[in-house]
Amino acid sequence: MTRAFKPLAFGLALLAILCYALADGRPFFGLIMVGLGLIGIWLTESRNGRPLPRAAILALVAIALTNAAWSTVSGQLSVSSFSEFVTYLQVIKLFDRRRARDFAQLLSLAIFQLIGSVLTSNALFVGAIMLAFIPLASLCAGLLQVVSAREASSPERGGVARGRRATRDILAVSVICAVGAYVGGAAAFLFIPRGLGTQRLGEWGNANLGQTTSFTDSVTLGVGGLITESQAEVLDVEITDRFGRNLGGADRIFYLRGAALERYDRGRWTTSPDDRATRHPIDPDRAYPVGGNPSDVTHIARVTLRNASERSGYLFTLWQPSRITYVGTRGVLEIGASGVLRRETPPGRFDYIAHSIVDAGFRAREQQQDRSREIISARASDLAEEILRDAGIESNPALRPIDQDLLAAQAIESYLRITYGYTLDILAPRPGRDPIEFFLFDSQQGHCEYFASALAAMCRSVGIRARVVTGFVAAEFNEGVGRYIVRESNAHAWVEAQTAGGRWVTLDATPPADLTRIHSPTLGTLAKIRRFIDAIELAWIDGIVGFDEKRRADMIGAQPINPGRVEDRMADLNMRVSTGGVSLVLRAIRNGLVVTVGLAILGSGLLLIYRTLAARRALRRMLRAAALAEPELVNSLQGAEFFADLQSLLARRGHGRPVWAGPLEHAASVESRNPAPVPIQGLVRLYYRARFGRHTLTRNELGHANATIHEISRLLVRPPRRKKSRRG
Amino acid sequence: MRLASNDDAAAIIRRRYHASAGSLLYVLTTVFLAIGAINSQNNLLFFAFGIAAGAMVVSGFVSGPALMGVRARRDIPAHGDVGREIRIRYTIRNRSRFWPAFGLTIAERSDGATPDGSLGSVASCVQHVGAREEVRATIAIVPRHRGLVTLERFSISTTFPLGLTRKSVELSQRATLIVRPRTLRLRSGILDRLDGGLARLSSARNIAGHGEEIFGIRAYTPGDSMRSIAWRASARVGSLVVRQNSLPAPARIWIDLRPSLSGLTPHEQEIAVSVAASISKLADSKGYAVGVVGFGSLVLPKPGKRHIETVLDLLARLRISADSHAVAPSIRSRDAVVVIAAEREPVPSGALLLAISEVNSILAPDESLPEPPPLPPSRLRRALAGFLGLSESSGRATT
Structure with a gap:
């Protein structure tokens, strides 16, 4: 039984190392550490292997400690650096x-490392590893207790745990522990x-890692995770010119702006509170x-929003919307100064037609062009100036001709497109690092939000007003119906920059090849598998990582706790208890x-199934053993399951057969003790006839035996409890 | 050996949960997880906190019933020798119907043994006792001091399943064990130095027995062996008579432990008692009837295996003390005397003097005296060794 202990402990240690390395986005580091760990295991476990001398181990630990202390002093103390330190310790322990004792330390370090992984990332694989880790760690901890008890005792050992029964027992206990842990975790x-005491103790790692990004009306940089690749259809759109000619095509993409x-502010782009919107009740048709001269309209987008789940949301249009027409929907329309359109309509499908002025655009008459410089990042600003200098454009807006603003913005856009790489993985900087600087100078790769943010920040630093726009890219053109199908995965972020005359133009720093590749429809088996995995990952993120107070309250049938300070929430809770009073308590008790x-029902059912299966398995084992000894016995015993049932019934009623008593003797004893006559001996004799008399039981006999067991079950009572005598 | 009923089992005194540094670490980690989860609102951390708390609860529920059904009995030998292995056997029965017990550590409570803790820290383990199973475990110990050891309490504990706490059940079963002195191998022929040597052994007592000397003849009674019939004498007296042999009368040897031994160090006193025990055994093997006198104790010389056990038991319990009252045995002129003293001193003529100061001269060439017990290490040294992991003493593993 304990032979499995060492491989299990080593496996858990290596799994934890790998989990952390992957969670921290450093697979190469993980592979090196796992490789070193394997070398350590080989060196110490091979036939002539020996552990490193104690002095060497202590020296290595001292080096790891020094490294951790240096990280702390140089201001890099974070969950990542702590987990890295634990990784080094783990490898040294190998x-x-x-x-x-050393195995206990190894297992403890593995658990700490798993916690570090959870603090570093909430990705699906981290959760999956954690779920798989629990039963294995439970089994390993159980085996560790057995091994340590043996080690702590004198060399003369007793009761060595061998054989199937010991293995079965320890597996059963481990499963119970794991189930208990799962139940605790679920509870x-x-x-x-949720929401109580958030960030009261500062930032602990990148807690939100693992979340997906789709279309949102805010962009938070520095939060790692995954760009959603969900193929769920959001809308479909037909784009025509003002004369009704379809402008769509497989080689053309359109930007449908939303927010x-x-x-x-500190890595987060949000809508401006100054963007005041006018509200209009919607009348169908x-x-x-929205703005501009209707006669300038160049593009008409007929959009069908599919199954909008929220009552309020954005409308997606081409820049710049000039007019909007609802089709058969009632509600409220909000038109923002920046051309942003929002709706308040009943959930479900609805259609609208957006007329836009795409090629020429129109001037924002109501706004003066602002050419003041806004430094979001000093290093990004320096880089922008350097780019413009290389392009021969003046970086100072006071000296630069106004008609060169567009050229300047395009120069920065072009630089970003050429220099930086695109990735769907959301990379996260270490805490304290500005995410735009992280993108421009550290990772040099990112997704569309990083490109858009960098472009907007650099434009602003050279006096070009710019904003980040989120929406969708229409790229999947269906030739048959002449419409674009827009999916969740087509969410995108780009930039609108204000150029000469207050005209806003669309700029996209994302490399075009990558943009086309990412947003083009993917087909084939691999793509389907990928989508299936994505679906699992989205379900994980949606159901586990994104689980919030509202959903928690919905699930357990309670009122969500209002956000705010802890004290306010406590007061709120107190008020609800005092006002809701009895009903609240009753509901809690009911739940x-x-x-x-x-x-309890689930547990009892599982226990019943287990015991039934165990009894059947025991009988099968007996039959197998009998078949080896006397093949002709098998036929006789095939129907003798009733005897196992009888034994089980007697044991349940407190009449378990002692090992020294034969079945018939025991049956007579039970019959004599039971107040009502019970025909147990008859059944045992029937079993004896089958077992020893080579009698093959008939169907009638079996039916009678089962009926008798029912009768015994009805008549048999528990023996009275004997009084316990306390001794000592 | 089977533990047939509760009456055979040791009485249960109490059950306890023991926290350890591992428990504290676990609780702190759980609290850390809770704080981390609340601070970061990380759902996986909430889950991890629940897992940690759930594991703590389940661990308590699992380890409790595992020991509830455990009964045990201890069997010890009647006696043992210093420096020789003694085996204490434990029979552990798990009366539980469902719960197995794992990783049981059986330990003797030192407060139940001799005051000087002569048994040391002893423990054994049983890795697995299935439901309604019975297993046996053995502790092999090597006593360091002679004396009467009273074993009273022993405990069975386990950290299974997760090592968070140690659950123990303390049992009581009184048993005594006589630890006899260490036996040294002496130079061959040492008893030949006695005045008269082995010639003393060739004597017979005036009682009929199974010796080789003729005791007399008597009338034949039915049942007598035909070989014992003295045919010539029968012809002489006219009726059947049979020969009778006399009972052999072994020579008596006294081991005289002199009061000067009380001036020796405890370790040297133990050597003196070991020498006495060795001489006793050697003399017994040579056919002497061994008697011991000294320090208020007296055992008259008698032949037989049972008697030498009595002598050794006396030596096991002998207290060498200056204020012991003197005992004056009646030593016959033919009795041999071995005097064990601290130094050379006057002895009666014919007696063999064994001075502890010159004890090496009587030991067999390949025999050596036991080393004096080492001083226990200081607490600081023990703590440092434990911290650096240099100590060979095993610790309790926790997760």
Whole structure:
């Protein structure tokens, strides 16, 4: 049984190392550490292997400690640096001696490393590894206790755990522990209110890693995760010119803008509060002017929003919208100064037609062109000036001719497109690092939000007003129907920059080849597999990582706790208890009871199934053994399951057969003790006839035996409990 | 050996949970997870916190029933020798119907043994006792001091399943064990130095027995062996008579432990007692009837294996003390006397003097005296060794 201990402990240690390395986005580091760990295992476990000398181990630990201390002093103390330190310790321990105490340390370090991984990333694989880790760690911890007990005892050992029964027992206990841990985890997940005390103790790693990014009306940089590759259809759109000619094509893409984000604060782009919107009640088939001269309209987009789940949301149009017409929908329309359109309509499908002025655009008459410089990042500003200098354009807006603004913005756009790489993985900088600088100078690769943010920041630093725009890219053109199908994965971010005369132009720093590749429809088996994996990952992120107070409250049937300070929430909770009073408590009791009873029923059912299967398995083993000894016995015993049932029934009723008593003797004893006559001996005799008399049981006999067991079950009572005598 | 009923089992005194540094670390980690989860609102951390808390609860539930059904009995030998292995056997029965017990550590409570803790820290383990199973475990110990050891309490504990806490059940079963002195191998022929040597052994007692000397003849009674019939004498007296042999009378040897031994160090006193025990065994093997006198104790010389056990038991319990009252045995003129003293001193003529100061001269060439017990290491040294992991003493593994 304990032979499995060492491989299990080593496997868990290496798994934890790998998990952390992948979570931190450093697979190469992980491979090196796992390789070193394997060398350590080989050196210490091979036939002539020996652990490193104690002095060497202590020296290595001292080096790791020094490295960690240096990281702390140089201001890089974070979950990542701590987990890295734990990784080094883990690898050093794999070169160390192999006593139970060392294995305990190895297992503890693995658990700490897994916690570090969770603090570093919430990706699906981290969750999957954590779920798989629990039963294995439970088994390993159980085996560790057995091994350490053996090690702590004198060399003369007793009760060595060998054989199938010991293995079965320890597996069963490990499963119980793992199930208990899972239940605890699920209970904490479901019942602990969310939102209390958020970030009271500062930032602990990148807690939100693993979230997906799709279309949102804010962009948060520096939060790693995954760009959604969901193929769920969001809308379809037909784009024509003003004369009704379809402008769509497989080689053409269109930008459907949703939100315009003008305000930047510490890695986060949000909409501007100055962008005041006018509200209009929607009348079906009525056109609402947005801006510009209707006669300048170049493009008409007929959009069908599919299954909008929220009551309010954005409308996606080509820049710059001039007029919008709803088709058969009632609600409220909001038109923002920046051309952003929002709706408040019942959830579900609805259609609209957006007229836009694409090629020429129109001047924002109501706004003066602002050419003041805004430095978001000093290093990014320096880089922008350098780019313009190389392009022969004046970087100072006061000296630069106004008609060169567009050239300047395009120069920066071009530089970003050429110099930087595109990746769907959302990379995250270490805490404290500005995400735009991280993109421009560290990772030099990122997704569309990084490109757009860098472009907007650099444009602003040279006096060009710019904003980040989020929406969708229409790239998947269906020739048959002449419409573009827009999916979740087509979410995109780009930039609108204000040029001469207050005209806003669309700029996209994302490399065009990557943009086309990412947003073009993917077909084939691999793509389907990828989509399937994406679906799992999205379900994980949607159901686990993104689980919030509102969904928690919905799930358990309670009111969500209002966000705010802890004190306010406590007061809110207190008020609800005092006002909701009895009903609140009753509801909590009811929910608790439902969960408890449900778990009890589930547990009892599982136990019953297990015991039934175990009894059947024991009988099968007996038959197999009998078949080896006397093949003709098998036929006789095939129907003798009733005897196993009888034994089980007697044991359940407190009449378990002692090992020294024969079945018939025991049956007579039970019959004599039971107040009502029970025909147990008859059944045992029937079994004896089959077992020893080579009698093949008939169907009638078996039916009678089963009926008798039912009768015994009805009549048999538990023996009275004997009084316990306390001794000592 | 089977533990047939509760009456055979040791009585349960109490059950306890013991926290350890590992428990504290685990609780701190769980609290850290809770704080981390609340601070970061990381859902996986909430889950991890629940797992940690759930594991703590399950660990308590699993380890509790595992020991509830455990019963045990201890079997010890009646006696043992210093420096020789003694085996204490434990029979562990798990009366539980469902719960197995794993990683059981059986330890003797030192407060139940001799005051000087002569048994040391002893423990054994049982890796697995299935539901309704019975297993046996053995502790092999090597006593360091002679004396009467009373074993009273022993404990069975486990850290299974997760090592978060140690659950123990303390049992009581009184048993005594006589630890006899260490036996040294002496130079061959040492007893030949006695005045008269082995010639003393060739004597017979005035009682009929199974010796070789003729005791007399008597009338034949039915059942007597035909070989014992003295035919010539029968012809002489006219009726059947049979020969009777006399009972052999072994020579008596006294081991006289002199009061000067009380001035020796405890270690040297133990050597003196070991020499006495060795001489006793040697003399017994040579056919002497061994008697011991000294320090208020007296065992008259008698032949037989049972008697030498009595002598050794006396030596096991002998207290060498200056204030012991003197005992004056009646030593016959033919009795041999071995005097064990601290230094050379006057002895009766014919007696063999063994001075502890010159004890090496009587030991066999390949025999050496036991080393004096080492001083226990200081607490600081033990703590430092434990911290650096240099100590060979095993610790409790926790996760």
